[in-house]
Amino acid sequence: MALSDVQLRSLKPSSTTRKISDGGGLFVQVTPSGSKLWRLAYRYDGKQKLLAFGSYPAVSLADARTRRDNAKRLLASGIDPSSHAKAEKAARRAAVEDTFQAVADEFLGKVEREGKADATLKKKRWLIGLAAADIGRQPISDISAADVLAPLRRVEALGNYETARRLRAVVSQVFRYAIAISKATNDPTFGLRGALVAPKVTNRAALTDWPNFAGLLRAIWCYEGTVETRAALKLMALLYPRPGELRQAEWKEFDLNDATWTIPESRSKMRRPHCKPLPAPALEVLRGLKEHTGTRRLAFPSIQSPERPLSENTMNAALRRMGFSQTEATSHGFRATASTLLNESGMWSPDAIEAELGHVGADEVRRAYHRARYWEERVKMAEWWGAAILSNSRGRVIDAGKS
CATH class of the missing domain: 1.10.443.10 (Intergrase catalytic core)
Known part of the structure; x- marks a missing residue:
């Protein structure tokens, strides 16, 4: 029998956890502490599974039913709703935590542990800082070639063609590191090699006779x-x-x-x-x-x-x-x-x-x-x-x- 908001509000805790069904596998779990937790029971790949939707009244009866229906649609498409929910949660976390700046900091830490010279670290930090103003807060997996091109063009506009070339190289190193630790799937700088102005190569001054x-x-x-x-x-x-x-x-x-x-x-x-x-x-x-x-x-x-x-x-x-x-x-x-x-x-x-x-x-x-x-x-x-x-x-x- 389907639940109503009146019934949900009147549910009282008891000494044991109770389950009250709303239909279609959706039920509310009433704990001895008084919490009312939405759960969806379903089967996937021959196994009984459980999916949490949050607690009532933070998640309303209507919202819980909408989430149940969405989960049913995923099942009909052969997708496990639990795996889908975990993937969405990981994507949300990545949007907050796995930014270009965060991954770049991890990369610099690795470079430092490898014993690179202080001058090398200082140069890489400086170059990454040039890009961070544009892409530092973006999830690294969402950054496109056009996003990276913006800081490169700004450096080029100052006539610093060699710096732009080195900036592209260091940003590429960050993306390759991100790929290695499964936080990105591609390096968007690869397609930018022909987009930059080639710096004029000048040999170091030397007397050679x-x-x-x-x-x-x-x-x-x-x-x-x-x-x-x-x-x-x-x-x-x-x-x-x-x-x-x-x-x-x-x-x-x-x-x-x-x-x-x-x-x-x-x-x-x-x-x-x-x-x-x-x-x-x-x-x-x-x-x-x-x-x-x-x-x-x-x-x-x-x-x-x-x-x-x-x-x-x-x-x-x-x-x-x-x-x-x-x-x-x-x-x-x-x-x-x-x-x-x-x-x-x-x-x-x-x-x-x-x-x-x-x-x-x-x-x-x-x-x-x-x-x-x-x-x-x-x-x-x-x-x-x-x-x-x-x-x-x-x-x-x-x-x-x-x-």
Whole structure:
């Protein structure tokens, strides 16, 4: 017999739970505490199941009957109403919890746990922040290519084409992570690759012939700046590391007795320790520097604070003061110079040069193979390069590849 609102209001609790039917499997469950709970009993796939609709009077009699009828329609279509209700609940939760910003924060946490460099994390956070203003609060599963294009176009409008390209790449990383953890099914950035303005590629400024490079070396060896800046520029020429690897170097990384410098994986771009041989001229520079900064943690501390490293701007500013424009020489350009001149010399295997530059692939077997096979050659190459640098810095302009 169908229920009425009068009957529902008059239902009183008892010592046991009671069930009062409304028909079609719908009933109200009256608990000893006085709660009146709507339930639907049904069978699916041969199993008896129960679906909750909430409590009366929050869910009215009319609403409960509507929900029963909707559930019956799902059953007629071969859909389990309970599974359908759970899916809808998950979708509602995702709309609130699984936003682009929330998933991006999870992704950044993963990147941090993987031990990526602070500079890498800072750049990714900054780029994600550029997109978050537009899509940060949207459920990540609902975001379309058009949604992502909006922040990309805004960055492009400022003429920052390279930033737009990197922004698309980082947003893509967030979506690929979302797919991996089942919070998204596709990466909408894939179709945007051809939509962005291609940035003009410019090579890092570098002097790649011995006569011009010799002029730079003479200027560095005569430079009258701070001890730390002079030493850093000399070592950039002698060792050609990435500027950040040298600027942030700590004294514990240098073994002056064994003539090695081990760059830890936390600062190595390839995310693994990188050991470099130290030629005699580099050892001389480091021993001189140690007399000034050897009691500190950082080998190249900033003038402003001993706990902060020398900045790359400091080195580049020194090059400008020596008369070299930013189109002629930069601190990063020493790597291109060394790579070019070492390869042109014809004396060293390309793989040994790549290993010294820290370009060897991350595969463990390949890494060990390179270190074992090329270490001796790298030591000889470092001494040869150091001698050539010292000769040219003293005014003996020679083509080291023909010496």
